[in-house]
Amino acid sequence: xxxxxxxxxxxxxxxxxxxxxxxxxxxxxxxxxxxxxxxxxxxxxxxxxxxxxxxxxxxxxxxxxxxxxxxxxxxxxxxxxxxxxxxxxxxxxxxxxxxxxxxxxxxxxxxxxxxxxxxxxxxxxxxxxxxxxxxxxxxxxxxxxxxxxxxxxxxxxxxxxxxxxxxxxxxxxxxxxxxxxxxxxxxxxxxxxxxxxxxxxxxxxxxxxxxxxxxxxxxxxxxxxxxxxxxxxxxxxxxxxxxxxxxxxxxxxxxxxxxxxxxxxxxxxxxxxxxxxxxxxxxxxxxxxxxxxxxxx
Ligand code: G1P
Numbered sequence: 001x002x003x004x005x006x007x008x009x010x011x012x013x014x015x016x017x018x019x020x021x022x023x024x025x026x027x028x029x030x031x032x033x034x035x036x037x038x039x040x041x042x043x044x045x046x047x048x049x050x051x052x053x054x055x056x057x058x059x060x061x062x063x064x065x066x067x068x069x070x071x072x073x074x075x076x077x078x079x080x081x082x083x084x085x086x087x088x089x090x091x092x093x094x095x096x097x098x099x100x101x102x103x104x105x106x107x108x109x110x111x112x113x114x115x116x117x118x119x120x121x122x123x124x125x126x127x128x129x130x131x132x133x134x135x136x137x138x139x140x141x142x143x144x145x146x147x148x149x150x151x152x153x154x155x156x157x158x159x160x161x162x163x164x165x166x167x168x169x170x171x172x173x174x175x176x177x178x179x180x181x182x183x184x185x186x187x188x189x190x191x192x193x194x195x196x197x198x199x200x201x202x203x204x205x206x207x208x209x210x211x212x213x214x215x216x217x218x219x220x221x222x223x224x225x226x227x228x229x230x231x232x233x234x235x236x237x238x239x240x241x242x243x244x245x246x247x248x249x250x251x252x253x254x255x256x257x258x259x260x261x262x263x264x265x266x267x268x269x270x271x272x273x274x275x276x277x278x279x280x281x282x283x284x285x286x287x288x289x290x291x292x293x294x295x296x297x
Pocket of ligand 1: 176
């Protein structure tokens with residue numbers, strides 16, 4: 001495969017989940033549209049794609065997810081209204097959201113799991129490598145995590161996933177890898193060769209403390225692995241299980257990426273992301289910091 005055809009141009013964003021962890025907030029609106037400070041969750045992930053050089057985004061939706069399509073579409077009435085009021089900054093902001101990247105949508109008809117959601121995007125991805133970003137994980141840092149793993153893929157041609165250490169009492173919440181050091185490379189000890197992966201291992205049964213963070217760059221061969229994957233943890237078709245086949249048949253790398261993740265699919269993680277992002281806000285970050293300091297905790 002040439003260097004050029006390894007370029008990661010497309011990303012799949014699974015957004016078909018029912019968002020039960022956030023009920024009742026998600027009863028009538030997609031969890032991907034919950035705002036963290038002033039942007040819906042999914043916009044953080046779209047911006048990570050853009051900052052990673054990816055301009056084709058495939059969103060896997062389901063019933064009740066129309067607000068996501070509307071968010072990334074033009075909003076002529078709103079733009080006209082803001083223009084008439086002379087609010088040019090806001091017009092620009094609203095326009096830039098729809099002009100960010102090229103969006104395609106496909107629907108997962110039944111919630112059969114993350115692996116099945118990715119498989120739903122097969123036709124739109126075609127025969128090229130692609131990224132997968134889970135919308136409920138926000139990652140912040142100097143270089144986008146997706147760019148970091150795309151660079152490994154573009155150099156090695158081997159599918160690569162982002163991992164991070166988690167405390168032993170939290171491994172049951174994640175996919176967890178069993179890995180060995182990779183060939184010497186510019187990533188040093190941060191780059192590993194995956195031997196095996198376990199989705200949501202039972203307490204005390206995790207093969208390591210390295211959890212799958214929710215950023216993947218995969219070659220198109222993963223679709224055949226997904227086709228052969230039966231329902232696993234929670235009775236769902238798991239991406240992690242398909243990656244076990246990938247690791248055996250085509251090889252798989254894991255990169256301990258540089259950055260900080262927030263599991264915004266979880267209420268506490270969502271609050272932590274909200275507070276930390278608010279603290280950095282140029283308009284009201286300082287006031288918010290003063291407010292927090294003044295709380296009698
Ligand atoms: C999913 C993946 C899991 C991964 C996690 C990261 O699980 O299946 O392998 O570690 O995202 O957040 P979920 O959180 O959707 O249950």
